Structures are given as C-alpha cells and as structure tokens.
Amino acid sequence: MLHLSLASLLSLTSLTGCISGSYPDSADAGTVSTPSRVSDLTYPITISHRGGADVYPEESMEGFTASAKDGFLPEMDIQFLSDGTPVLIHDDTADRTLNGASGKIRDLTLDEWDSATIKNPTGGPEAETVTLDELLDELGGDVVMVPEIKPGATSAEVNQVLDEFDERGLTDSLIVQSFDFEAAKTIAARGYSSLYLTEATLPKESTNEITDAGIEWVGPSFKLPNQDLRTLINAGLKVVPYTMPTAGDGHRLPHGVAGFFTNDAWTN
Incomplete structure (x- = not known):
C-alpha cells in the first residue's frame, strides 16, 4: 500500500495549505510539534483520538500524520486479521468505518484489508487502511x-505487539493503552508507559x-464525576479522560x- 511519508506530506501542505479543503490548516510546513519521547512531554497533552476521527478518515495515515505535525499525540487501536x-x-468489525470489506476483522485476510478503504467523516476522499x-x-x-491493544487480544498477542515495539526501540516513544488490567500490568512490566483505560x-x-503495578496513566471516561477524577489525580496518576468532542471542551475538566x-484536536 502507498502512503504519503511525513516529509512528503509536509512538502504537499507547503504547496496546498492542507491535504484537502475540508481539512484544518496545519502547522508551518517543515515543523513537527509532537515530541518524540514520553519523557519530553509537557502537560496538559492533547491526544488525537483515532487520528482525529471527526476531521480525517478514522485511523488513517492522513489523520495520524496531521495530528503529529500539529502537536497532538496520535491515538490508534490495534486489532488482528485472520x-x-x-x-x-x-471496531472489531469493518462495517462502520470501511468500504470494500465487511464482517469481523479477525475473519479478514490481508488482501481484503488492503483492498478496503476508510470512509471520510466529512464526505471527502476515502483513505487507505493502515497496518501497524x-x-x-x-x-x-x-x-x-x-x-491501544483492544479488548479480546490474547496475552500472546499483547506480547507480540510489545515485541514489535521492542524491535524498533520504541520504549520511550509510546504510551500503550488497555482496558484490561492484566494487559496494562504486562505493558508496564515490559518497560512501557502504561495507560489503564476505565x-x-x-x-x-x-x-x-494501580501504582504498585507500575501503571502511571489512567484514562477514564470524561463522564467520570470531577471528584472522582480528582481522587485519581491526587493519587499521583496521570489522568487523561476520553473523549472530548473538541479540544475546546477540555476546559470542562x-x-x-x-x-x-x-x-x-483542531477546534478550540
């Protein structure tokens, strides 16, 4: 599959302003605002959920790249093919977000995945699907x-993903999420910043x-009452609620x- 490289996208946006008229204006061409290391983050951070799912095709390279270039942390979900x-x-099925494929993701072949496209939330061009x-x-x-390693992943699959991260030397470049406490513990034990979703x-x-398991981050629903959010904050955890409609809604936290x-992440 052919994807625009970050350098190519930067060059393209320098000529066109953005990749499509329906997309937001991006940072100056040639700049990438998102740090490369977790230890270099400054807070509060803005996590671009599914690569900006209300702005770009959900979980597309276009959304991930634009998010990173504009200073937001791209977020994505990991499922497994057949x-x-x-x-x-x-989703664990293709139907909501993809055209050209249907049914369970675990039933799809790689060829079926590669031939599918991602629907555009604004009615613009569809995007290519993306493997990890x-x-x-x-x-x-x-x-x-x-x-995020999605619920339903086996312990072997969790370790498979972490092994790939290890091979690429990404220990300080990722915050790895899971709704499964045992998986979150494994992520922390493997040396990664672990985000336990609730x-x-x-x-x-x-x-x-949670802290004794080495888990430093907690991601509750933004609907968790503020007093409970403060309980987690006061325990010394890094608390990142999901999912605000726009960046401008962050003031409510x-x-x-x-x-x-x-x-x-682009609308304040």
Whole structure:
C-alpha cells in the first residue's frame, strides 16, 4: 500500500495549505510539534483520538500524520486479521468505518484489508487502511503515539505487539493503552508507559494497586464525576479522560488532568 511519508506530506501542505479543503490548516510546513519521547512531554497533552476521527478518515495515515505535525499525540487501536497481522481500526468489525470489506476483522485476510478503504467523516476522499507495521515505518520513534491493544487480544498477542515495539526501540516513544488490567500490568512490566483505560466509574482496583503495578496513566471516561477524577489525580496518576468532542471542551475538566482525548484536536 502507498502512503504519503511525513516529509512528503509536509512538502504537499507547503504547496496546498492542507491535504484537502475540508481539512484544518496545519502547522508551518517543515515543523513537527509532537515530541518524540514520553519523557519530553509537557502537560496538559492533547491526544488525537483515532487520528482525529471527526476531521480525517478514522485511523488513517492522513489523520495520524496531521495530528503529529500539529502537536497532538496520535491515538490508534490495534486489532488482528485472520493471519495475525496487527491492523489499525477501532471496531472489531469493518462495517462502520470501511468500504470494500465487511464482517469481523479477525475473519479478514490481508488482501481484503488492503483492498478496503476508510470512509471520510466529512464526505471527502476515502483513505487507505493502515497496518501497524505501516504506521511504525512512517512515524515510529519520530513522535509519541498512543496505541491501544483492544479488548479480546490474547496475552500472546499483547506480547507480540510489545515485541514489535521492542524491535524498533520504541520504549520511550509510546504510551500503550488497555482496558484490561492484566494487559496494562504486562505493558508496564515490559518497560512501557502504561495507560489503564476505565469507564465512567472509578476503577475496581485501588489507586495503590494501580501504582504498585507500575501503571502511571489512567484514562477514564470524561463522564467520570470531577471528584472522582480528582481522587485519581491526587493519587499521583496521570489522568487523561476520553473523549472530548473538541479540544475546546477540555476546559470542562478539573485542574490537574495530564491531558485529554478528543475527536477534533483542531477546534478550540
């Protein structure tokens, strides 16, 4: 599959202003604002949920690259094809976001995945589907990214993904997420910044259990009451609620959050 490289996209935007008239204006060509190391982040951070799913085709290289160039942390979801290839899509089925493929992601072949396209939320051009390898070839080590290993992944698949990150030397370039506490523990034990995702209630694990597992980040629903968000913040956890409609909605969160997820990082 052919994807624009970051350098090519920067060159293109210098000529056109943006990749499509329906897309937001980007940072000056030639600049990449997102740090390459977690240790270099400044807070609060803005995490571009699914690569900016309300602005760009969901989980597309265009969205990931534009997010990184404009200073946002690209976020993506990892599912697995029938042959075990890790690919980037939120749902466990293709129907909502893809054209040219349907049914369970785990039933699709790589050829079927490659021939599908990602729907555009604004009615513009569709985008090519993206494998994890393609993303890491494009942006791995250049910007901090926030991949989620989706629920349903086996422990072997969790380790498969982490092994690939290890091979590319990405320990300090990723914040790896999971809704599964055991997977989040494994992520932390493997030396990665681990983000434990929770719902609109406090996690069933105590804050001591979370921190004792080496987990530094918690991602609750933004609907979690502010007093509960403060409980997590006061425990010393980096709290990044999901998913604000736009970056401008971040003001609704209490002081002390480390950042937030948003489907539109460009609208303040």
